[in-house]
Amino acid sequence: MKDQINAIVVRGDIQDSVSNSELEGVEIETFIENLPGYTEQNLTLTFMIYFLFIISSVIVAIFLYVLTVQKISMFGLMKAQGISNLYLAKSVIAQTFILAFLGVFVGFILTLITGKFLPSEVPVSFDIVTMILYGVIIIIVAILGAVFSVFTIFKIDPLKAIGG
Amino acid sequence: MSVLELKNVNKTFGKGHKKVHALKDTDFSAEKGEIIAIIGPSGSGKSTFLTIVGGLLSPTDGNVSINGTSISHLSEKKRSKVRLNEIGFVLQASNLIPFLTVEKQFKLLDKVKKNNMSPDELNSLYEDLDIIDLKNKYPNDLSGGERQRVAIAKALYSNPSLILADEPTASLDSDRAFEVMELLRNETKNKNTTTIVVTHDTRLIDYCDRVFKMKDGVLLQEP
Numbered sequence: 001m002k003d004q005i006n007a008i009v010v011r012g013d014i015q016d017s018v019s020n021s022e023l024e025g026v027e028i029e030t031f032i033e034n035l036p037g038y039t040e041q042n043l044t045l046t047f048m049i050y051f052l053f054i055i056s057s058v059i060v061a062i063f064l065y066v067l068t069v070q071k072i073s074m075f076g077l078m079k080a081q082g083i084s085n086l087y088l089a090k091s092v093i094a095q096t097f098i099l100a101f102l103g104v105f106v107g108f109i110l111t112l113i114t115g116k117f118l119p120s121e122v123p124v125s126f127d128i129v130t131m132i133l134y135g136v137i138i139i140i141v142a143i144l145g146a147v148f149s150v151f152t153i154f155k156i157d158p159l160k161a162i163g164g
Numbered sequence: 165m166s167v168l169e170l171k172n173v174n175k176t177f178g179k180g181h182k183k184v185h186a187l188k189d190t191d192f193s194a195e196k197g198e199i200i201a202i203i204g205p206s207g208s209g210k211s212t213f214l215t216i217v218g219g220l221l222s223p224t225d226g227n228v229s230i231n232g233t234s235i236s237h238l239s240e241k242k243r244s245k246v247r248l249n250e251i252g253f254v255l256q257a258s259n260l261i262p263f264l265t266v267e268k269q270f271k272l273l274d275k276v277k278k279n280n281m282s283p284d285e286l287n288s289l290y291e292d293l294d295i296i297d298l299k300n301k302y303p304n305d306l307s308g309g310e311r312q313r314v315a316i317a318k319a320l321y322s323n324p325s326l327i328l329a330d331e332p333t334a335s336l337d338s339d340r341a342f343e344v345m346e347l348l349r350n351e352t353k354n355k356n357t358t359t360i361v362v363t364h365d366t367r368l369i370d371y372c373d374r375v376f377k378m379k380d381g382v383l384l385q386e387p
Contacts, residue, residue: 079244080218081247081253081259082244082248082251083248087275159215
């Protein structure tokens, strides 16, 4: 029983409680972080979240790129008719914003609805501020993905559209 | 002043022994109210001619001017502006955007360019070309002839000084082809624009004021 310790939880300033005694004062947060496995488990979760970010941004970028590639001949046609690169780029980015915003919005609502139906035993809490922050990040990443598509549009040769 | 003027225009592709001389010392001019046919077999250089006149390609040397403004040495950005403001294209495969209804094709042009036709003019154009019932249809729901009529309307809508038609009748049967040519001719005369039709179909030349023949990169006027 050598590894066992006893602890007393107290409210208020810890230094007052432990002065003049042989007790060692530790903040609750520090104590929890030093519990065996706690930090490691948290780190794993954080990593999972970051990887999900990377994966979803890759998926979104590929999705947008495919949407653009499908329309190459049409963009060529518009360019042949003299519609400027700038106009096409603006439209693609605006459309991406609308798509990403709707996607995040629907995801947000679905998450909250799911949360309502989860039994109270499931240890889950939704931090609205974090969710909004992550949503904004996803929209920004989607728009960065659209910028790649815009470069593709710039490179389209209008000549090909008319089969010259 | 001619609407379109080419002076000593040459175009070559490639280098060394692979060099192709697609257009040789071409002189050409077109006036208002004219409809001109350029005929020739495929590979004769008539598509090259059309792309240079349309500001899609720069000539290797020589000068191309539209309404007195030289376009041969402009940047792609400026040429794209010339295409938007001065030129209407009627293409072989049709120049319609598949996911816009007929009516919205025109609205898109309104968004990118000013000085298009007024709503009244557009309505009379709809009537002239007999496409008023097609307003809410998508290009894929139209027949070949209908699609080409809408394409002509779209080319005319921006009030261009020059209409370039690349094989406008390629996908149509004879009756429809004649109908489309008749329309192009009438609209050219009514709106006092200039139309150049590039085709290999010699039956269409009856509808044109002047006919040129393209052979191995040389453009010659037919008597």
